[in-house]
Each structure stands twice: as structure tokens, then as C-alpha cells.
Amino acid sequence: MNDDTVTLERLAHYLDSGRVPYDPSIEDVPENASQLATLERLRVLSGELLAEDAAADPDPDPRWISGVMERVRQEARSGRDIPLDSDGAATLHMTEGAVRGLIREAGDSVPGAVVISCSLGGDVSAADAPVRVEVVISALRGQYVPVMADEVREAVTLQLLRQTELDIEAVDIVVGDVHLLETGVAS
Amino acid sequence: MEVDGRIDLSNRSGDETHAAGETSRETSNFFGGPLRSLWEFAGGVNLAERPRGLAAEREAPPGPDPSLLDTATDGLLARRASDGDEHAFETLLRRHLSLMTAYATRLTASRADASDAVQEASIAIWRELPTLTAPDAVRGWMMKIVSRKAFDLIRSRKPTADVDDDAVVAQLPVTDAGDPARLAVSADAMSGLRRALDALPALQRQAWILREVGGESYGEIAEHLGITTTAARGQLARARENLTREMEAWR
Structure with a gap:
């Protein structure tokens, strides 16, 4: 750590903004750029993790679906x-x-x-x-x-x-x- | 019956080519994804051969050819469902059900609670569809309703909401389906993230999932967690610190 490092929260906001506009105090400081890459990877992995969970999810119970659709039909517009x-x-x-x-x-x-x-x-x-x-x-x-x-x-x-x-x-x-x-x- | 004798057919067709409600707003979160503004359907479906409605079926017209809806975009299904088409709603629900369940499971840490939350969310989605202003972004909107219902449930179950964390871990095995080349690089990181998320305190885990997967705002996260916005930022900051520290070990 040195005086040029920024908080993870600031890095997260920079990531949220799509790294635009280019911020040299983040991109050009190796420690910050490295943390930024880590955060970005975590974000991508978190999405992939949920997609994996979803892919591993068994097919829905037909009774669950029909139960929901029955309630939907009761509220039919x-x-x-x-x-x-x-x-x-x-x-x-x-x-x-x-x-x-x-x-x-x-x-x-x-x-x-x-x-x-x-x-x-x-x-x-x-x-x-x-x-x-x-x-x-x-x-x-x-x-x-x-x-x-x-x-x-x-x-x-x-x-x-x-x-x-x-x-x-x-x-x-x-x-x-x-x-x-x-x-x-x-x- | 005399068709020509009874109606004055106006000719507005073809003039209005503006897409109705086609505002596609880019979102950075996982659920937003790339928005498909056009919808597609499989060729070769002979729609002309579908049976016409019979008088006996007046109160319940038969559903459309499933292939017509199965290949329709989310936006079209959402607009049809908000217009009262139950078949379109069911297609939309089936399409996103496993993701809704996965999201709710990560938030509630209980497969059974997730199933209940998703059920309540499904009814709320049907009910609230007519208020949806951006039909093409319906998936992200559905996921926000899932998180709302998940936390309604968690609040109603306090303080025992976190007891079956272990059961969830057991029920959500790491699946190694996918590109083997990519897996070789990321499998360790993915299982590391699973372990790290499971090890986080509930509030940190929930704040992280809501923010990084659901794309929810600090204010929305605070409301879900029943804490102040400042406290929500704090939970999220600690989650970031813990997860980035873990991540360093996988590099």
C-alpha cells in the first residue's frame, strides 16, 4: 500500500461507470489496476456462478408450475x-x-x-x-x-x-x- | 355473415412502424445482459394450418402454437402477458425460472424458502406486468421482484433464516459443464468464490449478490436488509474486502 492506492468502493464505482472517463489515477497505478482487475473478475464470476446454479437446477416440478398458473388464472384480467x-x-x-x-x-x-x-x-x-x-x-x-x-x-x-x-x-x-x-x- | 357489408376497414397499416415501447436501456448488471430488440421464431412453422377456434371453446381460446411463443423475445412475451395472455406469461416464467430460483436461493440460503419466494414473486410479476415500462428489460425487473419477495420471506422468518446454509451448499454442487478450456482456468476460482461466499456473514453475502448480480442500488439493498444506506455500504465494502482477499489467493 502507498499513498496512491484508492478504496475498493471507488474502484467499484469506476467499474460501474464502465471505466469511462479514463481515470489515470486508477489505471496507471499498478496496485489500483490490479485490484480493479480482481473486482471485475469477481463480478464476472459471480454472474457465472449464478448461471451455473441455474443450469444445475432440476426441471421445475409440474405441480409447482400448475399451482402458480392456477393462481394466475384466478387473477386473470x-x-x-x-x-x-x-x-x-x-x-x-x-x-x-x-x-x-x-x-x-x-x-x-x-x-x-x-x-x-x-x-x-x-x-x-x-x-x-x-x-x-x-x-x-x-x-x-x-x-x-x-x-x-x-x-x-x-x-x-x-x-x-x-x-x-x-x-x-x-x-x-x-x-x-x-x-x-x-x-x-x-x- | 356479411363481412364487407358490416365493417368499414380503415387502412392505418404499414404507416406506423415505430416500435411500441422499444426503449432499450443498457444495464451493466448480470441480468440486464445484451438486450434483444428483435424477436425471432423458427422457420417452417405452418401457422395457417392451426385450427380455428370453435364455438365450444369460446370462454377459453386454445393457446397459441408453443413454438411461436418459445422463440419470441422476452419483450414480446412481457407485452403479451401484460395484455392478459397467460400462455405468454407461462413461457416467460419457465424461461427464467431456474435463474429466479438460483437468485432466491443465494439470497435466502434455503432451497425451500427460495421456492416459496419465487412462487410469490411469480404471482406479483403477473399482477404488476401492466405497470412495466421497459418490456425488453423484463428479466432484470423480474429479478428485482424475486429479491423483494425473498426478503419479505426472510423478514417473516427471522431469526432462523440462516440455519440451513449447509443444506444449500450440499444442494448446489459445482457443475463442471461447459467449455473445458475455460474451466481449466476458472474452476478453481469458481469453487473458491463459492466457498468464500458461503463463508461470508449473511448480510455481506446478500449485499454482494444484490449489488453485483442483481445490480440493485445501495438504497434498494438497505431497504431489503432493513438497515441504513450507510450500513449497507459498509456491508458491501466488507464483502468486497473479504472476497478480493480470497481472490488474491486464487490468482
Whole structure:
């Protein structure tokens, strides 16, 4: 130790900052540079240690997973109730969450498209009230997006007409993201 | 039913190519990792052949083709899950479950407590997903919820939280899977770090893991440990001293 050595805490903060800006009082003093390398190695090793722990972790107990998913479904964000019959005697309902599921299913069925999110605008709880659907999708890079968007719009529209009594005013498609094939080149 | 007669199809598609919520913030911690802003899925999946929903399945639409979600990015799964897709949530959970468990085990020093903490964390993650502002950084966010739930549990179990340290050591053997060349250099250091971490007092070990693996702030560490920020800095400083001293011996 000499007067030029700095505290480990200062070295840790320097490491946190990505060693920017370059600090000669650390980098150019051999004792400090050596301690800095040790800290960096400890940090990397700690991450690797956790990754090793995780890799050694046995497959999750299926009962554990199903227990968690059961609680998740109990807290399902089902949203508003949507009447299933437009004849006034609205005794049958489906939840907004179930409608979102139908939209996801229809959108996912278009090759190259995956639904990210969707929303139903309008008073869906009233029979015959016009509803505006917005679907945000991720599009496979390289596909002609306007055609894909049309296909998603068509699939979602058809699905909702078949399975619900919603009075659909419009189905808007927003391309929120682009994705690659797994084997594709990195962008 | 008449499709054309009933709807006015607006044509907003293709105009809005801005990625929704695509802010990718670089983080230096282990969980942050390199963020994948694009997601990928396996080619050759014939999505068109998937069965359409039937009327009988109205209340519970069948889940999507698993391969579609299995290859999706964390960010996409997080956004779908926050939109209410349980299948996307389950895929996200399964993907990170072993890391969540490993993290909780290092913090609680008990495999059983870790399992309980991760269970509570999983429910909290589902509940809080709609508030997540950076879906692409969901893994680090999930890990913060894991540490929160781990310390909730530790606090509820005081003062017996540390009794089964030995059991953890026994249950987490050093696995020698991986690149043999790299292992030749680092196996000693890794097993040395394991021993050194296990030998640290609980507060030092927890402070180190929260900071160096979880990337948590001094304030967050202090809150978890139920001590002042100054005391948390002190614990972390002692952990650094002890571990660097051990590390010198492995060089």
C-alpha cells in the first residue's frame, strides 16, 4: 500500500461507470489496476456462478408450475363483460379477456405475424354499440407489411364476426415491431 | 355473415412502424445482459394450418402454437402477458425460472424458502406486468421482484433464516459443464468464490449478490436488509474486502 492506492468502493464505482472517463489515477497505478482487475473478475464470476446454479437446477416440478398458473388464472384480467346475443335478452356474456384471446389467435394464424397487444374501443358492454379494434403486431422482416396487415385485419374481423356479436366499426392494425427468422442474419 | 357489408376497414397499416415501447436501456448488471430488440421464431412453422377456434371453446381460446411463443423475445412475451395472455406469461416464467430460483436461493440460503419466494414473486410479476415500462428489460425487473419477495420471506422468518446454509451448499454442487478450456482456468476460482461466499456473514453475502448480480442500488439493498444506506455500504465494502482477499489467493 502507498499513498496512491484508492478504496475498493471507488474502484467499484469506476467499474460501474464502465471505466469511462479514463481515470489515470486508477489505471496507471499498478496496485489500483490490479485490484480493479480482481473486482471485475469477481463480478464476472459471480454472474457465472449464478448461471451455473441455474443450469444445475432440476426441471421445475409440474405441480409447482400448475399451482402458480392456477393462481394466475384466478387473477386473470378478464375485463368487461361482452354480451353474446344482440336480441336484448343478454343473458350470455363472454369476457373482454376471452375476446382478446380470439384476436391473438386470429392474428397469430397469419404467417409472419404475431400479435403483441390489442384493445377494444367503444362501449363493448352494450349490445350493438360500435366497437373499434386495434391490434399491434410484430411483423417478420422481409414480408410485405401492408399485405400482412390486411391479412391480419381480415383474420381478426372474420374471427370476431364468427365468435362474437360485436358490431365492429373498424379493425386497425399497427405494426409495432419487426422480427427475424431464427436462422436469419442479425440486423 | 356479411363481412364487407358490416365493417368499414380503415387502412392505418404499414404507416406506423415505430416500435411500441422499444426503449432499450443498457444495464451493466448480470441480468440486464445484451438486450434483444428483435424477436425471432423458427422457420417452417405452418401457422395457417392451426385450427380455428370453435364455438365450444369460446370462454377459453386454445393457446397459441408453443413454438411461436418459445422463440419470441422476452419483450414480446412481457407485452403479451401484460395484455392478459397467460400462455405468454407461462413461457416467460419457465424461461427464467431456474435463474429466479438460483437468485432466491443465494439470497435466502434455503432451497425451500427460495421456492416459496419465487412462487410469490411469480404471482406479483403477473399482477404488476401492466405497470412495466421497459418490456425488453423484463428479466432484470423480474429479478428485482424475486429479491423483494425473498426478503419479505426472510423478514417473516427471522431469526432462523440462516440455519440451513449447509443444506444449500450440499444442494448446489459445482457443475463442471461447459467449455473445458475455460474451466481449466476458472474452476478453481469458481469453487473458491463459492466457498468464500458461503463463508461470508449473511448480510455481506446478500449485499454482494444484490449489488453485483442483481445490480440493485445501495438504497434498494438497505431497504431489503432493513438497515441504513450507510450500513449497507459498509456491508458491501466488507464483502468486497473479504472476497478480493480470497481472490488474491486464487490468482
